[in-house]
Amino acid sequence: MEATNVSPKARRRSQLKRLSFWTLSWVLSEALVIYGHRELWAGTAWLTVLAFVLNLFFGLGMVWAYRNLTNLLDELQRKIQLESMGLTLGLTLVAGVGFSVLDITDLIPWEAKVGYLILFMGICYIASIWINTKRYC
Amino acid sequence: MKNRIRVLRAEKNLTQGDLADAVGVSRQTINAIEKEKFDPSLPTAFRIAQLFGLPIEAVFQYDPAAG
Numbered sequence: 001m002e003a004t005n006v007s008p009k010a011r012r013r014s015q016l017k018r019l020s021f022w023t024l025s026w027v028l029s030e031a032l033v034i035y036g037h038r039e040l041w042a043g044t045a046w047l048t049v050l051a052f053v054l055n056l057f058f059g060l061g062m063v064w065a066y067r068n069l070t071n072l073l074d075e076l077q078r079k080i081q082l083e084s085m086g087l088t089l090g091l092t093l094v095a096g097v098g099f100s101v102l103d104i105t106d107l108i109p110w111e112a113k114v115g116y117l118i119l120f121m122g123i124c125y126i127a128s129i130w131i132n133t134k135r136y137c
Numbered sequence: 138m139k140n141r142i143r144v145l146r147a148e149k150n151l152t153q154g155d156l157a158d159a160v161g162v163s164r165q166t167i168n169a170i171e172k173e174k175f176d177p178s179l180p181t182a183f184r185i186a187q188l189f190g191l192p193i194e195a196v197f198q199y200d201p202a203a204g
Contacts, residue, residue, distance in 0.1 A: 008161050074162035075178050076169055136174050137165040 008072065015069045022062040029055040076136060084128035092121045138176045139198045142167070145189045160184045173203070 006014075033051040041047040070081060096117050103112035146156055153171070157164040160181060169175035170185075177185070186193040 007158065009158070009163070074166050075181060076166040076175050077163060079175070133165075136169045 019065040026058040080132040088124040
């Protein structure tokens with residue numbers, strides 16, 4: 001096993017940079033699938049499939065990088081992450097099902113797109129992290 | 138769980154950051170432990186006690202009222 005003198009803080013920072021790279025690549029490849037299909041290669045199926053596979057690859061890389069980052073967090077940081085993720089998952093489930101019911105029953109005039117749910121999830125996660133960090137620190 | 142970390146740290150002239158680096162946790166975690174908002178795991182509690190050269194019960198005291 002390779003010995004290392006790198007501090008936990010420096011390792012966390014380095015892993016955070018890796019996570020940023022994978023996340024940015026995932027977002028850009030998502031845009032490439034959609035806009036590439038429409039604008040760049042005029043619907044050529046194999047190019048769309050290739051871009052989609054690339055998007056999946058970056059997505060899985062992002063998940064793996066996040067998993068590695070959580071392994072480098074200390075116990076309080078993990079607790080904050082766990083509580084925030086639990087709250088986000090629960091609220092997204094309730095809001096997602098509720099949103100779908102509103103759409104099915106035509107109680108909302110617009111279509112219940114998944115983008116709204118992702119936005120809601122992001123806001124919940126950021127708010128939970130902020131509240132939990134304030135609570136403990 | 139009650140603790141004497143703030144006093145012991147002052148005696149050794151250590152900052153929260155110094156202690157955090159020595160124990161391998163973040164400064165925020167040391168701050169939360171000192172303020173008794175967060176109970177550390179046993180390995181972390183032992184590392185802190187070892188750093189001050191004291192038995193764990195001289196640094197941490199169980200407080201039944203705190204739950």
